[in-house]
Amino acid sequence: MKTSLSYRQSKARMGLLFTLPGLCFVTVYMIYPLITSFYYSFSDYNFVYSLRPKLNGIKNYIAAFKDPIFLLSMKNTFVFATFYFLIVMIFGLIVALLLFYYKGNSYLFKTMIFMPIVVPLSLASILFNWIFSENFGLLNYIIGSVFHLPQLTFGWLTHRSTAMVAIISVTIWSSVGFIAILFLAGLQSISTEILEAALIDGASTRRTIFSIILPNLHETYIIAGIWAILRGMKIYAPPMVMTGGAPGNATRVMYMHIYDNAFEYFEMGYASALGFILSIIVLFFSYLNMRLSTEKEG
């Protein structure tokens, strides 16, 4: 055998060499910005007026929790993320179960359900902006002309609660196919022996789903769940494109508030602090989801 020491050394050397180019990108565009931003978050730094960042302790963080618009944007983000997470997970699971139990050729269904994920979210938002628009939108057209209920047509985007509904629906539309495919993969990895045993024992479909299939999907809950939480907390393009935070600040989300502070008011220090508050929340939820899902296992 020629798997000698020198070969192993050359493997280690090549390993480093193969990693190096990618690592350069990660260092310059991820590690360096992360550290710098952390420093900014403890500094007074206006990109237009300040020559350089000046350390000011935790002032930015204190200011954040006294900023009523930031607190409102935090609340809006939570409302959005909660509804988005629940609906997309449940709906995605239902679609996956339907596809799983459908015995015909599901190729076309899968393609159509998955299709929206290829539409960029910002463009999907313009599309839905138009669908929800008061005068010539598809939704009001269906309600008014197809179902002949013109009294129910509505300015969806200009009212507080329905504007949020519109933003949630575009995000769900664009991602439920992905979640469904993840669940479908999870369903297909459940061993057929267990399912056949249940069938032989005469378990009903409903019992099979609730006592065998759902508990066996924990791995998928973690993957899909983290994905959905991160997407929910980091929502930006739909509210930006569809409402710009309006009406009032009813659809202003954290990401938007961070962006505006950084690139409208150039308060880089304060915006960095807001960014880290968002980061901590995102990291916390990822961790929580992982813990909960692994506990179910044992």
Add this chain to the structure above:
Amino acid sequence: MGRKKLASHIILAIILTIISLSMVLPIVYSIVTSFKFETEIIGSTPSFFPRKATLVNYKYVLERRTTYLRYYYNSISTTFFSVIINTLLSTMMGYAFARLPFRGRDLMLGFILFIIAFPLAVLLIPIYIMEYELGLINTRLGLILPYVTTILPFSVFIMRGIFRSIPIELEQSAEIDGANVFQTWWKIMLPIGINGLSITIIYGFYNIWGEYILSKTLATASHAMPLSVGLILLRGEGWSYGILGAVIFLAILPPVIIFIIFQKQLVEGLTRGALKG
């Protein structure tokens, strides 16, 4: 029993048809509207399909060289180069993480996992300041470099999973035959991992074609904007819904074509990669 089975089959088919149709309805709606005259769209008796089809909206879009066509060109060129670079880097890095143990490798992997959990919002500010000082704002390079970084970590995980699933015996026999590490990677592993490569390419393509927040921050001048940002800028200029439909159709055409070509690898591969990652 047979009749009951048939009934449930039909019910499932109907429910799936309704869901599938409503998922593609918005896309279909924008396409049919793009072939309508403006008078018909805002007319008093709207209809779903055009009564009289026209290409006038497409003509309008394709004549706008400094806006629509420019955005289109920017999107295509930045996406193209980012995907190429990312594919190269992630196949190398993925192979190293799968099969080339070196000191600190697992620590590095864990650290990258940790860092991608941070929202882009927190990285955006230093990236903007850095590119501002280097004169990279509103340049193609200034978009390509951060684009690559956003898709690289997940691409590495996909490729790592693919390489790990290739039997180690294949690699060992290449070693015995006297191939060095580079040759083993290039001649044995890459050709076998070609399926994974296509997933990486598709994943990179979708994420960059639709990327919004980096593009919005780093391309502030109209000439440098990709589609996802430029189109939204034009929204305010009182465009008609027919033009909007045409623009959306043109913008989603490349991803939809790629989706149709790679549908099988995408649906199967993405889940496999994601589950193993």
